[in-house]
Amino acid sequence: MNSEIEKLRQELDKIDNLIISQLNERFKTTHQIGKIKKKYDLEIQQSSRETEIINRIRDKCKNSQFEDAIVRVYRYIMSISKDEQSKL
Numbered sequence: 001m002n003s004e005i006e007k008l009r010q011e012l013d014k015i016d017n018l019i020i021s022q023l024n025e026r027f028k029t030t031h032q033i034g035k036i037k038k039k040y041d042l043e044i045q046q047s048s049r050e051t052e053i054i055n056r057i058r059d060k061c062k063n064s065q066f067e068d069a070i071v072r073v074y075r076y077i078m079s080i081s082k083d084e085q086s087k088l
């Protein structure tokens with residue numbers, strides 16, 4: 001039993017490495033967008049863009065039992081990008 005879990009945990013570590021690297025890229029990009037918003041005095045919150053992202057995620061996750069979980073994660077990621085943009 002322990003070795004079964006250990007194998008899956010190693011798999012999770014690899015997946016986490018990918019997520020970390022992609023999250024880092026995503027936050028770098030939202031940071032750049034934040035700098036442009038500051039320069040042109042634009043609103044940080046862009047609700048129609050967020051709806052577009054959530055719709056795209058739901059479409060991509062149509063056959064996944066984790067659709068709602070993934071949408072929750074994305075809402076959280078977007079709220080953190082906005083917090084980071086507001087620090088600029």
Ligand SMILES: C=C(O[C@@H]1C=C(C(=O)O)C=C[C@H]1O)C(=O)O
Nearest residue numbers: 030033044045046049050078081
């Ligand atoms: C990144 C942006 O800023 C905010 C954060 C978003 C995100 O994390 O995807 C989307 C829309 C905005 O509320 C943007 O305006 O595109």
